[in-house]
Amino acid sequence: MSQADLTMEGHSTGLTVGPAFSIPTKKLAMWLFIIADTMTFAACLLAYGFVRNGAPNWPRPFHSITNVALMTFILLTSSLTMLFGLRSARAGDKAGAFRWIMITAALGIAFALLHIREWLGLIDEGMTLFKNPWGTGLFGASFFSITGLHLTHVTCGVIALIAVGVRYKGGRYKPDDIEVLGLYWHFVDLVWMFVVPLVYLLNLSH
Amino acid sequence: MTIEQAQKSDGIGKDIVVYVCLLALAGLQFVIAYQHIDVSQMFARMLAVAIVEAGLAVMFFMHLWTEKRGFVVFVLVFTIFVLLAMQYGWPDSTRMVTGAPFSR
Numbered sequence: 268m269s270q271a272d273l274t275m276e277g278h279s280t281g282l283t284v285g286p287a288f289s290i291p292t293k294k295l296a297m298w299l300f301i302i303a304d305t306m307t308f309a310a311c312l313l314a315y316g317f318v319r320n321g322a323p324n325w326p327r328p329f330h331s332i333t334n335v336a337l338m339t340f341i342l343l344t345s346s347l348t349m350l351f352g353l354r355s356a357r358a359g360d361k362a363g364a365f366r367w368i369m370i371t372a373a374l375g376i377a378f379a380l381l382h383i384r385e386w387l388g389l390i391d392e393g394m395t396l397f398k399n400p401w402g403t404g405l406f407g408a409s410f411f412s413i414t415g416l417h418l419t420h421v422t423c424g425v426i427a428l429i430a431v432g433v434r435y436k437g438g439r440y441k442p443d444d445i446e447v448l449g450l451y452w453h454f455v456d457l458v459w460m461f462v463v464p465l466v467y468l469l470n471l472s473h
Numbered sequence: 474m475t476i477e478q479a480q481k482s483d484g485i486g487k488d489i490v491v492y493v494c495l496l497a498l499a500g501l502q503f504v505i506a507y508q509h510i511d512v513s514q515m516f517a518r519m520l521a522v523a524i525v526e527a528g529l530a531v532m533f534f535m536h537l538w539t540e541k542r543g544f545v546v547f548v549l550v551f552t553i554f555v556l557l558a559m560q561y562g563w564p565d566s567t568r569m570v571t572g573a574p575f576s577r
Contacts, residue, residue, distance in 0.1 A: 288540070288541050288543055288544035288547065289541050289544075290540060290541065290544060298544075298548060302548065302551060302552055305552055305556070306555055306556075306559075309555075309556055309559055310559065313559050313560075313562065316563075316566070317562055317563075317565075317566040318566075320563070320566040320567060321566045321567075332503055332506065336503060339499050340496070340499075343492065343495050343496055343499065344492075346492070346495075346530070346534055347488060347489070347492045350488045350534060351485070351488075354484065354485065354488075449535075450535050453530055453531075453534045453535045454535070456530060456534075457526075457527050457530045457531065457535075460495075460499070460523045460526045460527055460530070461520075461523050461527070463499070463502065464502050464505075464506075464516075464519035464520065464522070464523055465516075465519070465520075468502060468503065468505070468506035468515075468519060469506075469512065469515060469516060469519070471506050471507075
């Protein structure tokens, strides 16, 4: 066998030994999605910062932090319950894992309902995508697009939680699938940590 | 208590500690929001707290800390580089209000 054959053989064996970075393919795919989605949210937040910095009459419509504080608490707690679900799944406790995943989904639904209630309150006060009673019309567009994108992620996450939870209970999914879903859910939580200060807290009316 | 039970209990304890830290940091952001400081200072402080929160969530909730070192480096270097590269637009946003700052 020639040196070239040896190299080719060694190379091809190296490529087929395991997935990149020695982590499961689904998990790697989710991480790559998360990195791409980070760029999407970062671009939205930067665009928001750009127009906020460039507009002299930026509105500050938020009078109370109660709603956003409750939403933050719910989302952070849902991350913890997701971790409990993963631990139960890893320990082979299917019923426990299913219960924690459904609790996580319920918290996600509570978050979404609070979010929609807040939107309706702002719409009642006269805010639309392109105008509002407080200042530049750009505020509505940036607020609804950023929080709407996040709310879409939460809604998709809740649907995925229910679907994966039911299929895991039925034996079609493994604990690894719960872990991959957990990565997504924690990411949604992580994004909220940036949305709250930039979109809500910097626009409080003192 | 078996070794597995001990490890499981320790893991849950760590998760709860990280969760409490995240709650505390989120609370700190709300405290900063009520400080009587300049908006740019407020922004910088809140962003710093948010970055710490994100770091904790990525490392412990998303378990990046336990992944292979090469993967950790790949995720962090790639993400941080692109996020920093996006910052080129800030001077232009200032120009919208104050005029071209470098033309004088």
